[in-house]
């Protein structure tokens with residue numbers, strides 16, 4: 001195997017996740033336990049529940065990760081002595097949730113005398129792209145879209161990240177979740193809205209493209225959410241049935257048009273030839289397709305993470321830890337034998 005063997009711990013929101021990767025960036029184990037079912041009836045993640053579920057899950061997730069890695073290497077299980085480093089999500093995220101993963105990682109690193117590498121969760125979402133595009137190298141522009149964040153980042157070099165702009169209110173994933181909640185479609189809203197949108201008419205209802213022409217890289221999603229809710233209320237008052245696919249497609253189109261236009265402007269202004277998307281919303285097929293269609297025409301290469309690592313996971317955190325341990329530009333030793341995820 002290729003050293004170092006890096007174990008990672010992720011607990012920033014409602015997933016307790018760990019992974020083990022080798023020096024090629026190859027995934028030897030990847031385990032995700034989610035507490036999403038316990039939050040669903042509240043229409044969003046409840047921080048206190050998330051924290052408690054991490055406490056309950058974390059030892060089991062560790063044991064499963066070490067057992068999976070053991071199978072990968074042809075033995076029963078790995079032990080802490082087999083590891084070379086521990087990476088852990090240090091933020092951003094829910095403080096009470098983060099603290100569970102950080103406490104576990106610190107304990108492991110102290111007990112087994114391993115270096116502890118703090119990782120930024122958003123860098124994780126960005127580097128998840130390496131599992132699909134192992135040759136992705138800075139400079140590039142990244143769009144990070146999740147339940148808690150919406151931003152455009154100019155990656156000038158690994159570790160040198162310039163935030164070009166971010167949302168001034170709701171995140172994109174949050175807008176999907178709130179619209180789904182208003183329609184009684186449950187939580188999380190992204191997957192169900194995008195499935196409906198796929199068979200709807202994106203031009204059926206006109207919703208505002210907020211800050212489309214603001215001349216900067218800031219976003220605003222809360223007005224769009226209000227416009228959709230106002231539309232739903234109006235139709236219900238008038239006794240008209242709501243066409244869910246058309247509504248979903250029209251809402252999604254308003255989001256996508258702004259995301260694509262601003263990302264294009266960022267790519268043009270920075271002059272980079274590569275663009276990538278990260279975060280839970282990167283799993284949206286219409287968004288992925290819109291980027292590929294609009295950017296390829298301009299000769300810009302678009303990367304999207306494999307579906308399996310769009311949501312929160314340990315593998316993306318482990319890759320960031322590996323990058324921190326190796327300060328050089330090509331921190332993955334042999335991308336051709338590592339990284340790509342069989343998903």
Ligand code: KG4
Nearest residue numbers: 146147148173188190194280281284311312
């Ligand atoms: O990255 P993630 O798992 O957690 C955060 O760090 O926030 O992202 C979760 C978010 C949720 O808001 C969820 O509704 C959204 O990603 N999401 C989607 C889709 N799948 C998940 N949004 C739009 N379309 C999707 N297909």
